[in-house]
Amino acid sequence: MAKICYVIIALDIGGAELQLYQILRRLNRHRFSPFVICLAESGPVKRKIIEAGIPVYCLNMKRKLPNFLSNQKSVYRLLKIIQREKPDIIVSFLYYAIILGRLIGKLAKIRHIISSFRISPAEGGKGYLQNLILRLTSWMDELTCVNSEKVAQEWLNKGVIDPQKLRVIPNGVDLSKFRSASHLPRPTDHFKWVAIGRLVPQKDFLTLVKAFKEVSDVSPQCRLEIAGDGPLRGELENAVREAGLEGRVRILGICESIPDLLAQADALVLSSVWEGMPNVILEAMAAGLPVVATDVGGVGELVSDGENGFLVPPKDPPALAYAMKRLMELGQEGRRQLGTRGREIAQEYEIGKIVRKWEKLYEEVLSL
Numbered sequence: 001m002a003k004i005c006y007v008i009i010a011l012d013i014g015g016a017e018l019q020l021y022q023i024l025r026r027l028n029r030h031r032f033s034p035f036v037i038c039l040a041e042s043g044p045v046k047r048k049i050i051e052a053g054i055p056v057y058c059l060n061m062k063r064k065l066p067n068f069l070s071n072q073k074s075v076y077r078l079l080k081i082i083q084r085e086k087p088d089i090i091v092s093f094l095y096y097a098i099i100l101g102r103l104i105g106k107l108a109k110i111r112h113i114i115s116s117f118r119i120s121p122a123e124g125g126k127g128y129l130q131n132l133i134l135r136l137t138s139w140m141d142e143l144t145c146v147n148s149e150k151v152a153q154e155w156l157n158k159g160v161i162d163p164q165k166l167r168v169i170p171n172g173v174d175l176s177k178f179r180s181a182s183h184l185p186r187p188t189d190h191f192k193w194v195a196i197g198r199l200v201p202q203k204d205f206l207t208l209v210k211a212f213k214e215v216s217d218v219s220p221q222c223r224l225e226i227a228g229d230g231p232l233r234g235e236l237e238n239a240v241r242e243a244g245l246e247g248r249v250r251i252l253g254i255c256e257s258i259p260d261l262l263a264q265a266d267a268l269v270l271s272s273v274w275e276g277m278p279n280v281i282l283e284a285m286a287a288g289l290p291v292v293a294t295d296v297g298g299v300g301e302l303v304s305d306g307e308n309g310f311l312v313p314p315k316d317p318p319a320l321a322y323a324m325k326r327l328m329e330l331g332q333e334g335r336r337q338l339g340t341r342g343r344e345i346a347q348e349y350e351i352g353k354i355v356r357k358w359e360k361l362y363e364e365v366l367s368l
Contacts, residue, residue: 002366003033005087005110007078007101009094011036011056012043013254014198015279016093016118019147019171021045025052026355032362037081039074039097057081075100082108089362091145094118095130102140112365117146119276120297121158134160142365147171148277148298167361170298171277172354173346178259178286191222191328194265196258196280197272199230199251204294204315206239208271211320213243219328223248225265227255262287267327267335272296273314282349285342290335292323302349308342 006024011017024034025048035055038046042058049056059074082090082104089112092101098115105113122130135158138144144165146152152168155161193212197203205226212224226236226249233251240249255261258280262268268284268291275297282302284291291309293299303309310323327335 001031001033002088002362003035003085004089004091004362005082005085006034006036007090007092007097008036008038009097010040010043011038011045011049011058012041012198013045015171015276017043017045018279019118020093021048021052022172022174022351023355023358024049024054026352028359032359035085035087037078039078039100075104079104079107082110086110088112089114089365091116095122095134099133099137102137106140112142112368113140114361114365115141115144117144117151117155117161117276120151120154120274121160131158131160138162138165141165142368143167143361145169145361146276148301150301151276151297169354169357169361170301170349171279171282172349172351173279173282173286174351175286175346178262178283178288191219191267192265193222193224193267193269193324194227194261195224195269195271196227196255196261196283197270198228199226199232199236201232202272202274203228204271204273205232205236207315207317207320208269209236209239209243209245209249210317211271211324212249213245214317214321215324215328216245216248218325220248222328223250224269225250225252225261227252227258227261229253258283259287262289265289267292267309267324269320269324270294270299271314271320272299275299277301282346285339285346288336288339288343290327290330290338290342292320292327294320302345303342304345308338308345 027034036049038058039061046056059077061071061074090101090105090110091114092098093116144161145167147170149168195208216222262284268289270293272294277298281291291303293303294314295311296314303311305311312319312323
């Protein structure tokens, strides 16, 4: 049996964290023995992983992880855990976990190291430094996995990933969860948009509020529900008030049942400025909902413009508003056709199929 160590920054409610959980709970436990190391705070996904019978170590590092001196005790503990557990493979998700997974893995003489890139490269001064560090340590990887063809190409263009080591494995979705919620009746007295994600700059909900203001001025019967929480909640609430949208926009906080939320909606809208492969789009497609989304990261691999939704540029409220109005004007039957096509596309990303791809990747590195 091969032992696999997964290193991740935190275990909050987030795309990478939930995708890791979905992979872990379906992994062939007769062939692979997994455990998880969480670098920073644990979060609610830790409980889900433990309930699946998988050990989790939390190191409680400070979020400013580049300052390794302030985290030296936690870094030392990470090394000792790796040395004691002696995993056959280390798989690291996201930037800081990738760097520490590589460095500590080499110190602990772990032969098989896999880095999993989940989002597009950062830009600007910070991005330049991150990309430089990733480039200088890329030789430590045996294989490098990315969750989208477009995002993989972006990393290749930065010279960060060795094309010979690159493997693309998309995110997956549990289709059965969304089938079970499809019987719930949808409200008919208004059109309900739903947006899902952490309230952070990446998701750019301020652009969504501006776009929705334009949409609701034309169609006052429509509503927007935003499911998520985060550091920008106060700023977002202020934007809603200033736009005079208090009665039409609701910020729900963390939603315990995404299938039920989607079952009560008419369409999903995503306004992100960068992404990898968004779980929320896969989930909306699994629920048979049409999608309006910004064309960032791997979004265009899931949404074909006019086929199962509409794509728009990021940070463009008028374009986003136009696409939202366009979808509403299709009528119920037109939207149903888009949703049906989305459900068909989602079949290709069924979580069981994706887990088999991961298992095949592990067998590949173990054979090297």
